[in-house]
Amino acid sequence: MGKKTDRENKMPHWIIGKIDTGKVCVVSTDLSFRDQIGRVRSRLGSFRMRYTVNPSLYAVGEPDENSPVFISANYKLSFDLLRCSLKGIDAFILVLDTRGINVWCAAGKGTFGTEELIERIRGTGLDDVVRHRRIVIPQLGAPGIQAHTVHKSTGFRVFYGPVYAKDIPEYLKNGYKATQNMRTVQFNFRDRLVLTPIETVQMGKPFLIYVLSMFILFGLQPSGILFKDALNGGYHFVLLGAVSILSGALLTPLGLPLIPFRAFSLKGLVSGLVVVAAYFFLFIGGSRQEVLKTAIIFITFPVLSSYIALNFTGATPFTSISGVKKELKYALPCYILVSAASVVLFILYKMKLLELI
Amino acid sequence: MNVTMTRLRYLSDVVSLELDIARCTGCRRCVEVCPRTVLRMENKRVAIVDRDLCIECGACAKNCEPGALSVYEGVGCATAIINGMLTGGEPTCGCSESDPESNTAPEKSCC
Numbered sequence: 421m422g423k424k425t426d427r428e429n430k431m432p433h434w435i436i437g438k439i440d441t442g443k444v445c446v447v448s449t450d451l452s453f454r455d456q457i458g459r460v461r462s463r464l465g466s467f468r469m470r471y472t473v474n475p476s477l478y479a480v481g482e483p484d485e486n487s488p489v490f491i492s493a494n495y496k497l498s499f500d501l502l503r504c505s506l507k508g509i510d511a512f513i514l515v516l517d518t519r520g521i522n523v524w525c526a527a528g529k530g531t532f533g534t535e536e537l538i539e540r541i542r543g544t545g546l547d548d549v550v551r552h553r554r555i556v557i558p559q560l561g562a563p564g565i566q567a568h569t570v571h572k573s574t575g576f577r578v579f580y581g582p583v584y585a586k587d588i589p590e591y592l593k594n595g596y597k598a599t600q601n602m603r604t605v606q607f608n609f610r611d612r613l614v615l616t617p618i619e620t621v622q623m624g625k626p627f628l629i630y631v632l633s634m635f636i637l638f639g640l641q642p643s644g645i646l647f648k649d650a651l652n653g654g655y656h657f658v659l660l661g662a663v664s665i666l667s668g669a670l671l672t673p674l675g676l677p678l679i680p681f682r683a684f685s686l687k688g689l690v691s692g693l694v695v696v697a698a699y700f701f702l703f704i705g706g707s708r709q710e711v712l713k714t715a716i717i718f719i720t721f722p723v724l725s726s727y728i729a730l731n732f733t734g735a736t737p738f739t740s741i742s743g744v745k746k747e748l749k750y751a752l753p754c755y756i757l758v759s760a761a762s763v764v765l766f767i768l769y770k771m772k773l774l775e776l777i
Numbered sequence: 778m779n780v781t782m783t784r785l786r787y788l789s790d791v792v793s794l795e796l797d798i799a800r801c802t803g804c805r806r807c808v809e810v811c812p813r814t815v816l817r818m819e820n821k822r823v824a825i826v827d828r829d830l831c832i833e834c835g836a837c838a839k840n841c842e843p844g845a846l847s848v849y850e851g852v853g854c855a856t857a858i859i860n861g862m863l864t865g866g867e868p869t870c871g872c873s874e875s876d877p878e879s880n881t882a883p884e885k886s887c888c
Contacts, residue, residue, distance in 0.1 A: 563835045734857060
């Protein structure tokens with residue numbers, strides 16, 4: 421592997437010892453305050469892209485040559501979930517180099533993959549550490565692992581474990597058998613809720629650019645950029661932008677099973693229309709002179725919500741690539757068309773405000 | 778417990794999952810790895826019981842030694858597909874793509 425960095429040389433705080441065979445570090449099964457902070461930070465922004473664990477063999481409790489071996493990714497959040505679920509169990513954890521990506525995503529990309537697993541088993545000398553030839557791979561790692569190839573190359577038989585690490589104690593009690601429930605991926609309200617902060621935060625930068633361009637557009641007068649005009653003309657549009665982002669990045673993910681239609685673009689559109697209409701009738705209200713303004717509001721913003729909602733497909737465990745491609749075939753031309761129309765409408769509206777037309 | 782997931786279904790009739798039943802040896806591996814209960818054992822052979830639930834993760838095909846199952850495998854992620862269109866390559870969400878030697882993580886976050 422690559423050069424050791426200073427970060428790797430320093431012992432992480434979650435390592436609590438070494439087992440007497442030598443090189444294997446024992447890790448804690450409790451999350452410290454720092455781990456909790458990391459957990460929150462990794463849900464908020466790009467911090468999660470560098471929240472990693474050194475790929476290696478680790479131990480929990482006091483494992484011996486007969487203890488089970490669990491395979492994990494080197495995304496710290498995945499690793500933390502696993503070690504906490506192994507409280508009271510003596511076991512080994514083999515962490516693969518998935519470039520800091522979680523098991524499911526890394527399996528899809530092949531970094532949580534057959535080759536890496538085989539190399540890591542050889543590199544850590546796992547066959548000298550344990551006498552048995554069983555490894556437990558999380559169910560959601562299966563898209564990256566070819567069990568029969570691993571068996572042929574290393575002698576280790578792959579046992580697919582539960583989707584959720586919390587089911588591991590029961591899985592072990594069952595004799596390495598996962599029930600149908602343990603093997604089925606869930607996506608309940610809480611699962612969706614923890615994903616929404618990052619969806620919203622990601623929109624921060626584009627939103628700032630949007631706010632700036634709105635204030636410039638509405639502040640621009642023959643005599644220069646006027647702050648008062650910028651504020652008066654722009655604030656509804658800025659707020660509508662914010663509302664649409666929340667509709668696509670927060671409301672649609674949370675209300676996923678309740679919002680009609682299966683296509684995410686349509687779900688986002690419905691949610692956007694409802695939210696924008698509510699805002700419009702509560703805070704703006706219709707008047708005949710403002711056809712252009714009303715058109716902008718009802719054309720641009722629901723579609724913005726739709727686009728953001730469509731991008732949530734990647735965060736869910738129930739969309740397929742063929743399905744998303746089909747959806748994009750219809751949605752993308754609409755987005756391009758509406759974007760162009762919106763720019764024209766905004767310019768026309770501004771010209772009308774300047775009494776040029 | 779399964780209520781949420783049975784309600785959460787994506788588009789119908791788009792999935793590329795194919796089964797060549799003649800090759801199936803009945804090892805059950807595919808049923809074991811499917812996270813969406815698409816497959817079931819029937820008369821010692823596998824059967825597709827609910828195609829539309831399939832998310833094309835590829836786990837079944839990859840773990841099928843006799844090659845009875847095939848699927849166009851990929852991640853159902855609009856961001857990745859749009860990125861792929863823009864760069865003219867395969868769908869990619871920009872993560873995992875960093876050079877492990879340089880130790881720099883990509884700025885853009887994903888999945």
